[in-house]
Structures are given as C-alpha cells and as structure tokens.
Amino acid sequence: MKDTCLHAFHRHWIYEVVITAGNVDRVAVGPFGMWTDDGMTLKGSFFKGSSTLQAIEAHRCFVVNPVDDPVVLHAALNRRDSLEFEFLSSGDAAGCPVLAGIPSWLAMRVTHLDDTGDMVLLDAEVVGHGAIHSAPLVNRAKGLFLESLVLSTRCALIGQAAVEQLRENVRVIAKVAPGSRYEKAVRELLALVTESR
Template structure:
C-alpha cells in the first residue's frame, strides 16, 4: 500500500456520543454532492429536490423522494404525472425559489403547460415528464416512481449541485463520459 504525502493523514471521523441515526445520516449526506432538480405536478405545484435518480432504462423509470410533511406532499400524492427539471448553474435562484415554503413558487417564473396541466419550466438545461407508476410512504418520505414520457432542453452548461448545505456547480475533472 502506498500512502500519499500530499496531505496529512487524519483519523476517521466519528459521530459524537449520543448522536442518533438521523443525525449521522444528515451529517454524512452533507458531504455527498447531489444534482439539483425542480419537480412539478399539475396544480401547479413544485419543489426543489436532490433525491431524483434513474431507476431503469427498460422500461424508462425515474424516482424521487419528498418529505411526508412538505407543503407540496398532498399535490404530489394526488398527481398522476410529474415533470423533472435538471438545473444548471444559472438556475440557482430558481432552486432557491422552489425550496421556499409558504410562497407562490410559480410567481414570476416562466413555464409552459405540457398540454395536460403539467408545468414545464423554461430556461433549464434538461427536463422530462413521467407518468406516476408508484407512490408509497417510506419512513418519513414518499417515494414516487414514474415512467418517462417526454423530455427536452439544450443540455448545455455546468450542472447545479447541492453540497455541504449550499448550491455549487459541477466541474469536469476528466474528459471521459464513462461512469
């Protein structure tokens, strides 16, 4: 084994005495950079989420989680479809707007009706729409899974990420696109 001398060795971090699993999870996930999205449903209703992920390519399924006590939880539970908007670095203000509770998140925001009451936000690098295939409570959150129906956007510019309690941008370290 080779030890790098570029930086000092540190002891593994340990949880403070008395920390519960929720505190440990919260503190650990602050170190995990996550892509920032805005999820919208008919109503219109929407919220900022970092829990968006792909589930399957065949069939094309995606998912997200939403806190059961969130102001948009009822609208999401009633929805039979949703849109996911992948945000770019230039969308930080949009992410902050949709993260605020108790405000009209759509006020002053440019969006289009997908033809069925589903709001699709303008000016985002990428978006997709999905039909809800499953919505169930898991712990203190709702898991929502949907089958992708449509999508678009220019897919340009650096991604907006959330890391250590703040919005940041992703920077490519290599030219490889393989994961």
C-alpha cells in the same frame, strides 16, 4: 436499449432538480433530489406534507426541470412568485407545468409510491421530454468537495469542529455521489487531516 433520456444521470447519484406538478389552476413547485438506480426510471424521496408530493399524488404525473444554476433552486423554494410556467399541451403529462425557458425537461408518470414512515419513496417513468439544449445536472458533491478541500487547510487552525465538518461532508458526498472521484478524494482528505492530528 430504450432511450429514456437519463444518460446524463450517473446511477445512484442524487441530482437537485426543480419539480413542477399540478395544473394551470394550481401549480406546485419545489427543489428536490432525484436519482436513477437502473437508468430507466427516476426515484425521489419526499417528506410527507410536501404540497408538491400532494400534487404528484393527485395527478400521477409531474415534470423534472434540471437546472444548472442553484439560484433557480432557491427561487423554487423561496421566490416562487418570480417563476413563470408553461403547460404541456400533449402526451401523458398534458396540462403539467414546466418552468418557462428551461433548457430541457422530463415529463414523468408515477409508477409506484411507497410509504416509508416520514417519507414517501416515489418511482416514475419518463413519458415525454423536450430540450432546447441539455443543461448540466446539479449534484452537491463537486461544490462540497471544493469546500472540503479549503476546509482541510484550516483544520489545524479551527481544530476538531473542522474535522467533524469534514466527516459530515464525507457522509453527504458518499450519499449524493457514491463511488465518485469526489468521494475517493474527500476520504483521502479526511485521512490526511486525521493522520496529521
């Protein structure tokens, strides 16, 4: 099978990454969720009006910068001036920005854009990659499960609002890590909490 560098991506799980697009004159950067359905290509769903989406549409290429620290996602959203960039010098995505110092990156070429109403669903193939070392991917399920575990001990004290929050956490975990042990465990938590009420 072709090596697409996506072996660390569980199929259908959503990973929070920094996307960089544009060129040296105008860099677009932001945190976005990306996933693979087939282990070969990446998908993303972008709100229309996103300037990162506009840069991707204009250049047809962009870079996925996996991060293992959510504070970098915060910087990509709210502290963009603090970020530094390098620019790819060769390949299909030549000229695309990459986060400076990032442990690994994937250069992507858009293969399909689908207007789904408020959002644009994007498909892209890997056209290049680089790695100093691989970075663990950020997925929301693990942290949210930990928060759910703590919350489950407080449902008796807080009451229905805590149960509703737990339900919401089940929804999010099932969306970002379908079929995971986090989904199974958080459903168990919800059942335990609702049984005891």
